[in-house]
Amino acid sequence: xxxxxxxxxxxxxxxxxxxxxxxxxxxxxxxxxxxxxxxxxxxxxxxxxxxxxxxxxxxxxxxxxxxxxxxxxxxxxxxxxxxxxxxxxxxxxxxxxxxxxxxxxxxxxxxxxxxxxxxxxxxxxxxxxxxxxxxxxxxxxxxxxxxxxxxxxxxxxxxxxxxxxxxxxxxxxxxxxxxxxxxxxxxxxxxxxxxxxxxxxxxxxxxxxxxxxxxxxxxxxxxxxxxxxxxxxxxxxxxxxxxxxxxxxxxxxxxxxxxxxxxxxxxxxxx
Numbered sequence: 001x002x003x004x005x006x007x008x009x010x011x012x013x014x015x016x017x018x019x020x021x022x023x024x025x026x027x028x029x030x031x032x033x034x035x036x037x038x039x040x041x042x043x044x045x046x047x048x049x050x051x052x053x054x055x056x057x058x059x060x061x062x063x064x065x066x067x068x069x070x071x072x073x074x075x076x077x078x079x080x081x082x083x084x085x086x087x088x089x090x091x092x093x094x095x096x097x098x099x100x101x102x103x104x105x106x107x108x109x110x111x112x113x114x115x116x117x118x119x120x121x122x123x124x125x126x127x128x129x130x131x132x133x134x135x136x137x138x139x140x141x142x143x144x145x146x147x148x149x150x151x152x153x154x155x156x157x158x159x160x161x162x163x164x165x166x167x168x169x170x171x172x173x174x175x176x177x178x179x180x181x182x183x184x185x186x187x188x189x190x191x192x193x194x195x196x197x198x199x200x201x202x203x204x205x206x207x208x209x210x211x212x213x214x215x216x217x218x219x220x221x222x223x224x225x226x227x228x229x230x231x232x233x234x235x236x237x238x239x240x241x242x243x244x245x246x247x248x249x250x251x252x253x254x255x256x257x258x259x260x261x262x263x264x265x266x267x268x269x270x271x
Contacts, residue, residue, distance in 0.1 A: 005072065007112040008204055009105060010036070010082035011172065014162055015127040016119040016186040022082050024217040025197075031206040033075035036082035041071055049104050050085045050096055057104060065108070078205065081109075087116065087168055088161075098161075098171050106175040114172045115203050119186035121163045126267035131220060133228045133265070140232035143267045189216075226262045 010026075012018035022037035035042045045064045048057060072079060086101055096104070105112070119127075129146050141149075150160060165183075173181045182203045188196040194212050201211035234241040244252065 003072065005075065006078045006205065007109045008032075008078065008080045009086065009109060009112045009114050010080065011086045011114055011116045011168065012082055012084040013087045013116055013118055013124075013165065013168070014084055015124040015131070016117045017189045018082070018084050018117065019219040020189075020216050021117075023219055025211075025214050026080060026082060028214045029080075029204075029206060029211060031076065031210075032078050032080045032204065033072075034080045034082070035071070036080070042068060042081065046081075046083050046085065049101055050088070052096070061108075068108075080204065098168060102171045102175055110176075111180075112176065113180050113182065113203065114176055115182040115184065115200070116165070116169065116172075117184045117186055117189065118165045121165075122269070124163060124186075127220075127222065129267060130222045130228070130265055134223055134231060139235065140228050143265070144269060147269060222264055224260055224262045225265045226259045228265055230259045 010018070010021070012022070019037065026032065026034040026036065027038050040046075045068060048060055048064060052060065086105065088098070088101075125147060126143070129143050132146065133140055169181060169183060184196065184199060184203075188199070193216055197212035197214070197216075198208040201208040204211070234244075244255065247255065
């Protein structure tokens with residue numbers, strides 16, 4: 001739909017280092033024009049890809065294309081879009097399913113290179129649990145209880161659908177071609193980042209040394225068990241939060257340090 005620039009779409013799977021790449025790496029790569037977290041200039045387009053029904057999508061696509069063209073005219077030769085919701089879909093009535101999202105992206109970027117970072121599903125679920133327990137509208141429950149409820153609380157199973165990586169890759173490979181779909185692994189990113197960064201640089205067709213030199217910063221670090229308990233208490237009993245707010249600064253800092261420390265949450269699943 002656009003010009004001869006090279007377009008790369010990061011189909012960011014949840015809890016697989018996506019935010020770390022979006023916040024600390026992609027924006028600092030001088031060879032790319034990055035659109036995504038931190039630089040949400042295409043936010044309206046991304047929302048439409050995931051949320052519009054077919055009539056609204058067809059109606060608004062020309063306007064989105066014109067808006068994107070204005071940005072891309074100023075972009076470098078390589079353009080990267082990164083978004084977790086490209087890998088989601090399925091379940092929530094206000095979102096398109098995975099197939100629809102992929103089809104729409106193919107309609108707009110038919111020659112794009114797709115890449116996805118995947119993670120061991122159980123480890124990803126454990127990380128998602130910790131994230132869910134920090135979200136304001138959740139109450140603390142043990143990991144076993146949460147994971148057993150997940151299919152019921154995730155409309156039409158969308159929560160578990162997120163971790164069907166092979167299905168996700170097949171959807172994009174069938175549209176874009178297998179040669180245009182690249183899969184990398186979170187475990188490489190976490191344990192041997194230099195090697196991972198060079199593999200990703202090869203996908204993005206950028207200088208490997210320069211790309212690997214960009215420091216990656218951790219985000220959404222797993223909270224301690226104490227922090228999850230403290231958050232739950234403060235949500236259930238608002239008076240506790242008000243009392244903590246009245247503590248002397250040094251005492252409050254010591255309390256927060258103690259809460260942040262300690263053991264990680266128990267994320268052992270037992271049958």
